[in-house]
Amino acid sequence: MAIINRTPDSFYRPGITWDEGAALERVHEVVAEGADIVDIGGVPAKPGADVTVSEEIRRTVPFVEAVRSAHPDLVISVDTWRHEVGQAVCAAGADLLNDSWGGWDPLLPGVAAEYGAGLVCSHAGGLAPRTRPFRVSYADVTADVLDTTLGLAGRAADAGVDPARIIIDPAHDFGKNTWHSLEITRRLGDMVATGWPVLVSLSNKDFIGETLGAGVEDRLPGSLAVAAVSAWLGARIFRVHHVRETRQALDMIAAVRGDVRPVRTVRGLA
Amino acid sequence: MIVSAAVCPSPPLLARELSGREPVLPELRDACAEAAGWLVGSQPQTIIVVGPAATTAQWDPGSQLDLSAFAPALGAAGKPGPPMPLGLGALLLDQAGYSGPRILHAVGDDEPADRCLRLGAELARSPARVAMLVMGDGSARRSPAAPGHFDERAAAFDAGVERAVRDGDLGALAAVDPALARELMATGRPGWQVLAGAMPAPGLTTDVRYADAPYGVGYLVALIQQPRGD
Numbered sequence: 001m002a003i004i005n006r007t008p009d010s011f012y013r014p015g016i017t018w019d020e021g022a023a024l025e026r027v028h029e030v031v032a033e034g035a036d037i038v039d040i041g042g043v044p045a046k047p048g049a050d051v052t053v054s055e056e057i058r059r060t061v062p063f064v065e066a067v068r069s070a071h072p073d074l075v076i077s078v079d080t081w082r083h084e085v086g087q088a089v090c091a092a093g094a095d096l097l098n099d100s101w102g103g104w105d106p107l108l109p110g111v112a113a114e115y116g117a118g119l120v121c122s123h124a125g126g127l128a129p130r131t132r133p134f135r136v137s138y139a140d141v142t143a144d145v146l147d148t149t150l151g152l153a154g155r156a157a158d159a160g161v162d163p164a165r166i167i168i169d170p171a172h173d174f175g176k177n178t179w180h181s182l183e184i185t186r187r188l189g190d191m192v193a194t195g196w197p198v199l200v201s202l203s204n205k206d207f208i209g210e211t212l213g214a215g216v217e218d219r220l221p222g223s224l225a226v227a228a229v230s231a232w233l234g235a236r237i238f239r240v241h242h243v244r245e246t247r248q249a250l251d252m253i254a255a256v257r258g259d260v261r262p263v264r265t266v267r268g269l270a
Numbered sequence: 271m272i273v274s275a276a277v278c279p280s281p282p283l284l285a286r287e288l289s290g291r292e293p294v295l296p297e298l299r300d301a302c303a304e305a306a307g308w309l310v311g312s313q314p315q316t317i318i319v320v321g322p323a324a325t326t327a328q329w330d331p332g333s334q335l336d337l338s339a340f341a342p343a344l345g346a347a348g349k350p351g352p353p354m355p356l357g358l359g360a361l362l363l364d365q366a367g368y369s370g371p372r373i374l375h376a377v378g379d380d381e382p383a384d385r386c387l388r389l390g391a392e393l394a395r396s397p398a399r400v401a402m403l404v405m406g407d408g409s410a411r412r413s414p415a416a417p418g419h420f421d422e423r424a425a426a427f428d429a430g431v432e433r434a435v436r437d438g439d440l441g442a443l444a445a446v447d448p449a450l451a452r453e454l455m456a457t458g459r460p461g462w463q464v465l466a467g468a469m470p471a472p473g474l475t476t477d478v479r480y481a482d483a484p485y486g487v488g489y490l491v492a493l494i495q496q497p498r499g500d
């Protein structure tokens with residue numbers, strides 16, 4: 001899942017796809033690099049200037065239409081917590097609603113159900129959208145993540161979302177300190193064991209930066225490492241900035257797991 | 271009475287599954303399939319697969335190639351399979367649709383030439399019409415990237431084997447030096463000498479279908495037909 005930010009101020013390379021032409025170009029590029037899904041976002045996760053519903057729609061809906069027209073078979077996800085935006089983007093051709101803020105808007109599952117779209121059910125630790133964790137603590141962060149995401153998944157199914165299209169996401173960094181994010185990575189197998197497909201959004205995040213003492217432009221190796229561990233533990237969707245590198249890392253893990261065959265094996269066999 | 275023989279190489283890559291998603295060396299695989307098909311088409315009553323192994327022995331004719339030894343991810347076989355060259359020979363026969371009697375006969379890497387020749391003569395003496403599928407490779411030292419790196423003698427060695435087969439002069443195979451073959455990592459030597467023992471008469475009709483070393487290992491595919499009335 002390739003990240004396409006329709007924002008001027010997201011944390012990683014702010015504004016690079018703020019221009020619609022650049023954003024569409026980026027979609028072509030990530031598809032060529034092996035992305036199966038694009039995740040389009042109109043509002044940065046970090047605190048900042050208010051982005052109204054109508055502004056978020058303005059940023060995302062025409063772009064979803066353009067992507068849908070250029071790539072009829074691409075899975076289009078939109079990163080939003082608002083049901084009004086969900087409705088508009090689904091009408092424009094989106095397939096998946098990535099509710100990163102953990103069910104903040106209780107009307108969003110109904111929109112997914114209405115349009116036959118998928119829904120990502122995330123654990124944001126109860127934080128309001130666009131807020132940062134402040135001294136958060138959990139008796140057992142994994143248990144909390146499981147309670148929340150399974151609860152949201154159940155709620156989504158009850159609202160009529162096709163259970164085959166419900167995805168759970170521990171939401172690294174969201175409502176979590178670095179220790180929490182490391183812990184949920186270590187115990188990702190517990191989420192996988194629930195049977196719901198697991199999405200992880202790790203790319204260039206602060207827990208990687210803090211763990212390695214790495215600035216935002218220096219987090220690719222750490223991002224690939226945690227993607228690899230997550231893949232090994234059974235995660236199914238990886239929301240990333242670096243598509244080509246991640247695809248290669250994941251293909252490697254898939255081969256180690258025995259899920260796919262190597263491309264070409266000659267060494268020692270000729 | 272031996273009526274026909276085919277020579278094929280025995281790289282594990284001959285098993286399609288082992289090369290991964292890309293069909294590495296499809297032309298070699300096709301040449302081997304054609305050779306096996308041709309052999310079956312010569313209407314033998316028994317086909318003897320001969321291939322190198324650690325020791326000379328017959329293997330259960332029903333035994334199958336065990337890919338798991340080369341690629342555990344491709345599934346473990348119930349029991350250990352025959353030596354790779356015999357398993358590949360059996361696979362070629364299966365793929366050619368052959369279900370008649372077969373013998374899987376390993377010949378030891380260290381068997382001296384005279385014992386190989388004698389074994390070939392014994393196998394050919396069958397009262398039935400037999401065909402022989404000889405699995406074995408040329409030098410694995412044909413290029414710097416080869417498994418055994420480069421040996422400047424390797425190309426001439428393989429060319430000599432090819433020429434002997436092409437000319438139907440299997441006596442020249444009988445004369446291949448086992449020590450040189452070992453140095454050059456040419457695993458086909460004992461099998462070729464079994465073949466030389468099985469078809470000593472002149473007048474063979476031969477057809478070389480493939481002779482190359484794309485990965486630094488000499489591969490030879492050839493058809494050999496006994497003169498009619500012999």
